[in-house]
Amino acid sequence: MVDGHMLGVGAGLAAVVVGYLLGTIPNAVLVTRLATRGRVDIRETGSGNPGGFNTIRSVGKVWGAAVILLDGGKAVLAALLGWLIAGDAGAYLGATAAIAGHVAPVWTGFRGGGKGVAAAGGSILAVFPVFFPVELVVLLVAALVIRKAEPAMLVGMVAWVVGAVVWTLAGWGDGWGPGAGPGLIAASVVGAGLVIAKFRLTA
Numbered sequence: 001m002v003d004g005h006m007l008g009v010g011a012g013l014a015a016v017v018v019g020y021l022l023g024t025i026p027n028a029v030l031v032t033r034l035a036t037r038g039r040v041d042i043r044e045t046g047s048g049n050p051g052g053f054n055t056i057r058s059v060g061k062v063w064g065a066a067v068i069l070l071d072g073g074k075a076v077l078a079a080l081l082g083w084l085i086a087g088d089a090g091a092y093l094g095a096t097a098a099i100a101g102h103v104a105p106v107w108t109g110f111r112g113g114g115k116g117v118a119a120a121g122g123s124i125l126a127v128f129p130v131f132f133p134v135e136l137v138v139l140l141v142a143a144l145v146i147r148k149a150e151p152a153m154l155v156g157m158v159a160w161v162v163g164a165v166v167w168t169l170a171g172w173g174d175g176w177g178p179g180a181g182p183g184l185i186a187a188s189v190v191g192a193g194l195v196i197a198k199f200r201l202t203a
Contacts, residue, residue, distance in 0.1 A: 011086035012093055018085065019078035019094035023101020023119060027070040028055050035063045043112060049202070051114035053149070068118045074098055075122030088178035092187040095123035099191045103198040115202065116195040117153055123191050124160060128184060129175035131163045150199055157192035164188035 028050040032042040036059065042050050046058040052071060056064025075098040082094020102119040104110040125132045138159040142152035164187075167180040174180050 008086070012089060015082035015086045015090035015093040016097045018081050019075075019097030020101040020106075022074045022078045022081075022094075023098035024105035024107060024113075025070075025074055025101075026050055026105070027074070028052065028067045028114060031055065031063055031067050031070070032059055035059045049115055050112065052118050071102065071114065071118035072122030072125065074102075075119045076126045079123065079126035083178070089183060091127050091178050092183045095126050096187050096191050096194075099123055099194050103194050113198070115153075115198045117156075120157070120160070120191050120195050123187070127174075127177045127187060128160075128164060128167075128180075129177050130173065131160070131167065134163060135160060154196055154199065157195050160192050161185075161188045 028042045032040050032045075032055055040059065042048075042055055042058060046054045048054070052064045052068030054064075055067045075095050078098035079091045079095035082090035082092070082097075084090070086093065099116045099119045101113075103113040103116040105113045121132075121135070124135055135156060139152060139156040142155040143149070146152050146155070164180070164185045167174065168182070168185055170180075172180060174184070178184070
């Protein structure tokens with residue numbers, strides 16, 4: 001007979017797989033092809049990054065905004081499905097796996113993925129919703145002060161981790177999220193780490 005522990009591990013793995021596969025959906029590539037009727041490959045245009053900001057610069061604001069929403073949305077969906085599969089732990093696992101799938105998609109040999117900023121934003125919105133507006137303010141202020149995208153994004157990722165630690169130690173509420181705790185800290189560390197590593201690798 002399969003015990004509850006094994007079932008829990010299996011559910012957690014399922015949440016990871018589902019989240020990762022959702023994360024690999026190349027929204028920037030698909031949206032850009034739709035917008036240009038197949039004439040432009042976002043991976044060979046502008047910065048070459050298949051993300052929302054490169055889409056804004058290369059195709060237009062509306063299409064770029066659509067990519068940002070879709071990339072964030074797949075992390076939200078991954079968290080929701082993960083929660084349905086494996087509860088609160090599944091929400092953390094699914095959302096974090098979506099970031100991993102975005103930055104390192106298996107279909108392209110774990111290369112060529114986006115930098116994961118929008119996916120990270122979706123993860124924060126899903127599992128750490130009370131911090132989402134704080135994260136937006138931090139990113140905005142960092143962008144205005146530093147005036148360079150990469151350092152500003154790195155500041156935002158560090159703020160995410162610090163916020164998770166502070167919320168957990170203070171015992172503050174987490175809105176509709178699973179709740180502040182070790183899972184939130186782990187998800188922020190891994191998620192932010194993936195984004196930072198991607199930025200450093202593509203610098």
